Amino acid sequence: MTVDVKTTAGVSGIGQTGRILYDRESRETVGEPFVEGARMTCRGVNVYYGDKHAIKNVALDIGRNEVVAMIGPSGCGKSTFLRCLNRMNDTIDTCRVEGEITLDGMDIYGKEVDVVPLRAQVGMVFQKPNPFPKSIYDNVAYGPRIHGLAQNKVELDEIVETSLRKAGLWEEVKDLMTHPGTGLSGGQQQRLCIARTIAVSPEVILMDEPCSALDPIATSIIEDLIDELKQQFSIAIVTHSMQQASRVSQRTAYFHLGDLIEVGDTAQIFTTPRHQLTQDYITGRFG
């Protein structure tokens, strides 16, 4: 196994398997943050909430048709980083983002960039299911409507149906289209929110702990769904469950107090982490 870091100054010792473990004090990103033909690239991203430095010089790529999991202890900046990717942080007055983030080569923080089409391309699913207090149909149809994706009612119906099918919710709600979305169960609501997001055909989907409010059955439905969706979309998912990260993601990024500590192949991260902090976290020593 090659260790492709710029410095070896922080090497703290040799693990039982002969691996090099990076010292707890080292804040250089270990692993392979970059991929070939990335959909989104982040370089030198710093985020501040007022004076608080919440994300420190993070570089990371999100590849095509892959699921990138972001893990780390609470408050380490996973949500903050995720929200940079579709500029949801713009809504927070005190938040300041530095660095370069591109989507298909275009700098999304560029002066001429409009957040409306950006957010249509980079959709987001939130931690708490947040359907609109409208009918199920209107929930899914809202995005296509405001973006003018459907020419007529037939097309709109079709978009709604395929989105609900992809979200695995169609069979359950096809007769309840006029019922309020808020009347569904938590897991159904979250799938409704996913359907709502994919209805505008985004290229990247950001998910912030999408299963944290759900029971194991609903969780496994959504995990299967994520697996399906990655055929078509790039997905970045924040999760507190390491089992979930290992089940759904191809690559995993470990954050610690605003630093991106280690990125790599999910299997490798969970079996042979190369940074002491990563190892501490996945073996449950903190977080």
Place this chain on the structure above:
Amino acid sequence: MNNPSSQPNGLNPQGRRAIEIVNAGLARRYRKERRFRLYGISAILASLLFLSFLFGSIISKGYSAFQQTFIQLDIFFDPAILSQESLSTANYPGIVKQSLRQMFPEVKSRQDKRMLYRLVSSGASFQIRQMVLDSPEMIGQTLQVWVIADDDIDMLEKGHFDLEAPEGERRIKDIQLAWVDRLKKESRIEKRFNRILFTAGDSREPELAGILGAVAGSFYTLLVTLLLSFPIGIASAVYLEEFATQNRWTDLIEVNINNLAAVPSIVFGLLGLAVFLNFFGLPRSAPLVGGLVLTLMTLPTIIIASRASLQSVPPSIREAALGIGASKMQMVTHHVLPLALPGILTGTIIGMARALGESAPLLMIGMVAFIVDVPGGFTDPSTVLPVQIFLWADSPERAFVERTSAATIVLLAFLIIMNASAVYLRKKFERRW
């Protein structure tokens, strides 16, 4: 378990079971709760008591104004009087007097005749005039007509007249009492529903005075207030809440809006006088100006209620809309405003109810004038209900006392309807998420 510091389950350091301590304190906790409930109930009872006292006194004083005494006269539509050049300017008081003289032929002296004429209201001749103008074929016939009695006779009939007082101090003399008794025996005196109260403008004669002018004035004034304060209030609240960045300027604006809500309403009247009347030269006593002044007064209430209502829309709804690519304007108009609307409407109605009951600022812009005509537009001179109440309360005639209370009842009815609809709207559109 030989570690001395570890406690067996359910025991606290003093060796008592925790549940015993809880139980010991339980009675005290419940006592506290009972005491608090008692305070609450007695506070509500006290306010209900005062409220029922208020309503009771107003209704007991005012209900009689909804009836009015009428006298039946045999009116001879005398062609000699009515064959004048113009029917509308004929001597109608003469017709009424003639019929009274015929009914009481024994009255001879001039002074007695004048007292006799005073039994019926001066409105009787207008009533006859209207009848003749409506159907001129009556001329030459004798018809039995119920005409309005004078307010003194009305008071006498309603028992508000002090018969014990010496005759010299009474407004109704003994001879008049005798006539009234005779009319009563012939069942020519009757109390009927007082339509005039609801169909006439103000008058110097209590029996001819109505609240329609004031109600119309209030209507036009409130319409101006609503049309201005509702859109401006919502726009300001939405801008401040959703678009403005929080900085010292928005803080300053917020402090000032809260200040305005607490400014005594008379100050808005002074402002209206200085700005709208003296500077812009808008007409005095007009609902337009009244509406402008009340808009200034109502705006802070609506803005504060709307902002609170916008704030209560959960941020997750905003994020959902933005996250899907809605623009800020779409987020507001499609999601936030509809959810905030019940609260905004409630605030608006409460603000309008306050405006309806407001009189002080309107006094300053001349809406306190004595106006007989019912206003027909926004620039006609008019008054409003609370000012009408004030005007009547100030009048010396006994009959205006009950009309004051009657107008208050009408005002309270409008207020109750408005506030009830606020509650209804809130209940109806309340959403859960």
